[in-house]
Amino acid sequence: EPEVTQTPSHQVTQMGQEVILRCVPISNHLYFYWYRQILGQKVEFLVSFYNNEISEKSEIFDDQFSVERPDGSNFTLKIRSTKLEDSAMYFCASSAGRNLDTIYFGEGSWLTVV
Amino acid sequence: QKEVEQDPGPLSVPEGAIVSLNCTYSNSAFQYFMWYRQYSRKGPELLMYTYSSGNKEDGRFTAQVDKSSKYISLFIRDSQPSDSATYLCAPLTGGGNKLTFGTGTQLKVEL
Numbered sequence: 001e002p003e004v005t006q007t008p009s010h011q012v013t014q015m016g017q018e019v020i021l022r023c024v025p026i027s028n029h030l031y032f033y034w035y036r037q038i039l040g041q042k043v044e045f046l047v048s049f050y051n052n053e054i055s056e057k058s059e060i061f062d063d064q065f066s067v068e069r070p071d072g073s074n075f076t077l078k079i080r081s082t083k084l085e086d087s088a089m090y091f092c093a094s095s096a097g098r099n100l101d102t103i104y105f106g107e108g109s110w111l112t113v114v
Numbered sequence: 115q116k117e118v119e120q121d122p123g124p125l126s127v128p129e130g131a132i133v134s135l136n137c138t139y140s141n142s143a144f145q146y147f148m149w150y151r152q153y154s155r156k157g158p159e160l161l162m163y164t165y166s167s168g169n170k171e172d173g174r175f176t177a178q179v180d181k182s183s184k185y186i187s188l189f190i191r192d193s194q195p196s197d198s199a200t201y202l203c204a205p206l207t208g209g210g211n212k213l214t215f216g217t218g219t220q221l222k223v224e225l
């Protein structure tokens with residue numbers, strides 16, 4: 001079964017450092033997303049990406065966040081200057097189209113900011 | 115009022131029980147109603163979804179939507195220990211694919 005893969009599975013970083021979380025979406029998918037889940041809280045939408053540009057973003061996705069699809073396979077989330085409150089599980093997802101049953105999530109990257 | 119609300123649980127049931135998981139929402143623009151299952155430290159996995167009001171059945175799972183009362187339910191028949199997970203409702207507006215998740219209900223099915 002196709003899957004979304006994410007690296008790293010866990011990263012510990014110091015406050016103020018830059019972090020890049022990587023995702024390899026399912027190969028024929030066109031829409032890409034990042035969500036995050038702070039421990040014990042709900043999964044929250046960060047950003048969606050289509051046709052090499054952001055199609056929608058939440059208020060959480062401020063100037064310290066950026067996304068990029070640097071090549072044909074990877075989709076990255078960069079956090080420029082991490083804060084303690086950025087500690088969370090970050091999920092990448094992808095979908096073939098706007099069909100609702102084609103959104104697949106990766107297993108997540110757990111980010112701990114110390 | 116939160117956009118999507120779920121009782122966080124945990125809900126503990128014996129194996130074989132019928133489970134009812136519920137969700138309320140406030141946004142009248144929601145038209146699609148997704149149910150995701152999330153195992154501990156894993157990504158959400160789509161179980162099923164319904165459009166507008168009504169019922170939809172898939173194996174042991176039945177999703178029910180009452181748009182008039184903004185109330186969503188997921189029923190699990192003959193529950194199994196492997197059903198132990200957190201169940202997330204995630205409604206969606208028509209034409210969009212930005213999911214708005216509830217906090218999820220943690221379910222434990224015990225032998």
